[in-house]
Amino acid sequence: MVAERAGVSPSAVSRVFTPGASVSPKTEEKVRKAVAELGYRPNVLARAMVSGRSRIIGLVIAYLENQFYPEVLEKLSNALQAQGYHILVFMASSETGEIDEVVEQILDYQVDGIVLASVSLSSDLASRCQAAGVPVVMFNRFQDIDGLSAVTSDNAGGARRVGQFLIAGGHERIAYIAGWEGASTQRDREAGFRAALAEGGRTLFARACGNFEREPTAGAVRELFAGQEGDRPDAVFVAGDQMALFAMDVLRFELGLSVPGDVSVVGFDDVPSASWLSYQLTTVRQQAALMVERTVAALLSAIETPQAANPTHEAIEAPLILRASARVPEGWKT
Amino acid sequence: MVAERAGVSPSAVSRVFTPGASVSPKTEEKVRKAVAELGYRPNVLARAMVSGRSRIIGLVIAYLENQFYPEVLEKLSNALQAQGYHILVFMASSETGEIDEVVEQILDYQVDGIVLASVSLSSDLASRCQAAGVPVVMFNRFQDIDGLSAVTSDNAGGARRVGQFLIAGGHERIAYIAGWEGASTQRDREAGFRAALAEGGRTLFARACGNFEREPTAGAVRELFAGQEGDRPDAVFVAGDQMALFAMDVLRFELGLSVPGDVSVVGFDDVPSASWLSYQLTTVRQQAALMVERTVAALLSAIETPQAANPTHEAIEAPLILRASARVPEGWKT
């Protein structure tokens, strides 16, 4: 249609819209004119059909209540948009069965790649993605399945630093509030934390599970602090900020304890509200921007050079951010 | 491919996947068998090309830091998924020029509909969408442009209730912190609030603009509370929860004031953190679930029956939620 208006062949039009194709200035001129007059825009879907590239990335995401994820979504979307890709979103709850179903749906859209944010995949479906030539990268989750790349924080390292920090701070009864036990982040954080305690000749004073959710976290706190003074933790490492914030609220307003006076609290994530004046949560930062950058890089390289398919696990450094919710050891250097 | 494996024509296969098409049990049987063996799944894009329906909804969204939006995104995505649609996300900053560009990109994907969350569109582009037969619904923004539907809260009504509540609470110096002046939500809330004051024979004691952002809000609070006691507001209505929460922090921790002892604070949105124990923010609730429901309904009806294209503006009731950040008038009934 544009073609005839411009008096050229369809291929000529196509070439005008293909960066790096050879068109004479004259032809280009004619085409651009027709395009402007008709308000023409290429049909991405038609292009996708024939070229096999849809420029769509499927994103499976859950836990949007956790502020970390909106931040990630925003950054991911922006980074991808900058490369001419767009995100098709799929909300998921955390059951693997459902995820598989959702990933099948994604595949139906002929996406060029898939990002799995904090959800796991069956190895069966992972291979189907591979078979379909669709690269998958796991974000903030690690799964040792062939062909899956992963980008996470250095969860163990970050958590280890928390352990050292708490020990150095002179805490005697150090507790841990776990996230959902099925999450690799939870496992790695706990492992790193326990390792640090062990290195310091300590063991966990108490442990409870908050499941990354509000009410379970409140329950975990009550459980941990049921005893008398001297029999209660004087420090708590919480596996996620969202939980840590709830925990602080329960500690202060329900149990009447002072943070960090009676008990130090340390979180993990560094969500925006961690820095709010009401909380001033000392926490381990997940460097969202960096994580996203690596995710996009891994994805695009897999898309553009499928043969160089060497799935990688990148663990981004996770620094401890000192604020006011935990006693700072004298002379502590970041 | 499935067709030959099943020994039938392509059309037969197509019919099996078309609800309500007439296929004999025998043929269906054969096709389903071949489908299972081959792990076949229909190509959504190919279907979209020929049918003209992509089952993709474009969503333009910004302000993901405001907790209200992740919530909306999640609900919207779920509701649409339930209807067999999926969301293609486009992040946008708030400049209209950029939005236009983004919407053009969306159109390139042959989306079946567009949801604009808190962004505005030029009337020019609005007509292009209409011309393309793509229904647009504005979410949480109202714009009086032909062909645009809108779903918002009853912002004026909700804000009016705040005014009445504050007056009834015996407040004498009532201030207002505005959001971004370009937003219809901001305008409607301010108008409703001022109307209530006027009805009560009052006027605004002071006004400052927080722009829906963190630092500007802190500045607004400092500005409002620069005077001596008795010369400062004893109540503040803040046009959004995110700002209200920041305001409370500044009031308490920077200015050393007590909320609600020295000053009552009321917000608008009812984001999750408004109910956290540290804040207990009295606020006006935007009923996200309802708003999303109406948005989906408007969208789908416009998609399925294009002729019945009567753009509507639905204003969802916005109830006042009483918590602890504002003095409650004696005998106040919700």
Added chain:
DNA sequence: GTGAAAGCGCTAACAT
């Protein structure tokens, strides 16, 4: 109820 044929809007060889 089923198949044959045409075509959605575009790009990728292949000729020229």
Added chain:
DNA sequence: ATGTTAGCGCTTTCAC
């Protein structure tokens, strides 16, 4: 540098 041809995977008349 440009046009011609074929075809991506599907749905949709239209005959049968």
